[in-house]
Amino acid sequence: MNAAAIRRCLEGSGLRCTPQRYAVMAFLAECNRHPTAAEIFDAVNRMDPRSSRATTYNNLRDLVQAGLVREVAVEGRAARFDAKGMRHHHFICDRCGNVEDVEWYDVPRPASGTLGKRILRECELIFRGLCTKCAPRHAWR
Amino acid sequence: MNAAAIRRCLEGSGLRCTPQRYAVMAFLAECNRHPTAAEIFDAVNRMDPRSSRATTYNNLRDLVQAGLVREVAVEGRAARFDAKGMRHHHFICDRCGNVEDVEWYDVPRPASGTLGKRILRECELIFRGLCTKCAPRHAWR
DNA sequence: TTTCACATTAGAAATATTCTAAGGTCCTCA
DNA sequence: TGAGGACCTTAGAATATTTCTAATGTGAAA
Ligand SMILES: [Mn+2]
Ligand SMILES: [Mn+2]
Ligand SMILES: [Zn+2]
Ligand SMILES: [Zn+2]
Numbered sequence: 001m002n003a004a005a006i007r008r009c010l011e012g013s014g015l016r017c018t019p020q021r022y023a024v025m026a027f028l029a030e031c032n033r034h035p036t037a038a039e040i041f042d043a044v045n046r047m048d049p050r051s052s053r054a055t056t057y058n059n060l061r062d063l064v065q066a067g068l069v070r071e072v073a074v075e076g077r078a079a080r081f082d083a084k085g086m087r088h089h090h091f092i093c094d095r096c097g098n099v100e101d102v103e104w105y106d107v108p109r110p111a112s113g114t115l116g117k118r119i120l121r122e123c124e125l126i127f128r129g130l131c132t133k134c135a136p137r138h139a140w141r
Numbered sequence: 142m143n144a145a146a147i148r149r150c151l152e153g154s155g156l157r158c159t160p161q162r163y164a165v166m167a168f169l170a171e172c173n174r175h176p177t178a179a180e181i182f183d184a185v186n187r188m189d190p191r192s193s194r195a196t197t198y199n200n201l202r203d204l205v206q207a208g209l210v211r212e213v214a215v216e217g218r219a220a221r222f223d224a225k226g227m228r229h230h231h232f233i234c235d236r237c238g239n240v241e242d243v244e245w246y247d248v249p250r251p252a253s254g255t256l257g258k259r260i261l262r263e264c265e266l267i268f269r270g271l272c273t274k275c276a277p278r279h280a281w282r
Numbered sequence: 283t284t285t286c287a288c289a290t291t292a293g294a295a296a297t298a299t300t301c302t303a304a305g306g307t308c309c310t311c312a
Numbered sequence: 313t314g315a316g317g318a319c320c321t322t323a324g325a326a327t328a329t330t331t332c333t334a335a336t337g338t339g340a341a342a
Contacts, residue, residue, distance in 0.1 A: 192290080
């Protein structure tokens with residue numbers, strides 16, 4: 001995603017393209033991992049202009065609300081973020097907490113009626129187990 | 142679940158049935174909501190004997206490790222817990238963060254090969270949207 | 283009985299996130 | 313041009329959640 005595309009997707013969501021907000025979005029768009037807010041804060045501050053912690057969190061909140069960024073909660077660990085590129089599922093490692101992308105496939109929705117008056121926005125599928133790095137260590141013990 | 146059953150399931154998992162641990166498990170087993178650690182701590186301390194915060198967290202950790210309790214991470218909110226009774230999925234409200242049970246149905250696993258050397262333990266399906274209480278407020282605005 | 287792994291405790295510490303209050307930027311409309 | 317106002321950023325304080333520490337207790341096995 002190039003600079004113009006990032007600017008477009010921010011403004012298309014009604015968000016001003018400030019240097020700080022741009023930097024968060026640009027970092028997430030090029031980042032293939034799932035960084036925490038602290039990692040994003042650090043990365044952004046290696047560039048100019050710098051951004052405060054509050055602004056980093058504010059911008060992450062705004063980007064998530066706008067649907068441009070996804071937040072992944074991991075039990076007992078800081079939240080992780082990714083720019084919503086292609087649809088995909090997530091694999092979360094029981095041992096190291098790493099979040100990895102898994103190729104997307106369609107998930108069957110619940111039978112009509114089971115959700116009652118609730119309004120369904122999305123079905124999220126999360127795989128859990130041991131990642132490639134942690135699986136071998138498991139075999140030893 | 143009666144007292145004997147709780148004792149059995151703790152000891153069957155190699156955990157001593159201490160009064161504090163029993164109280165956490167008993168509370169979760171009878172609780173149909175998804176309480177936070179703080180709520181569990183409060184509930185347990187309304188009974189005797191009392192339990193410290195550290196012990197409540199330690200016991201929750203042990204129960205999760207033993208597979209008797211499930212922890213649900215909710216973005217931006219404290220973790221929630223439930224005793225794993227019947228298999229079920231979860232609905233998490235975007236607005237109030239409430240976690241609700243949804244009748245279980247089978248989830249298709251990823252095609253063999255997509256997970257590589259990873260070891261898959263479970264597939265978790267999470268529904269997101271607005272709960273029954275929050276859906277109407279949404280219509281107003 | 284002694285022993286030892288397992289548990290508990292109060293409070294401190296660490297971690298993660300949000301809030302506050304002050305000021306900056308940039309668009310709009312006279 | 314410039315006053316007004318919506319939106320944004322900032323440093324650091326405050327809050328919320330979870331884990332750690334170090335001392336002490338408990339109970340089953342030897
Ligand atoms: Mn991802
Ligand atoms: Mn549940
Ligand atoms: Zn791992
Ligand atoms: Zn709700």
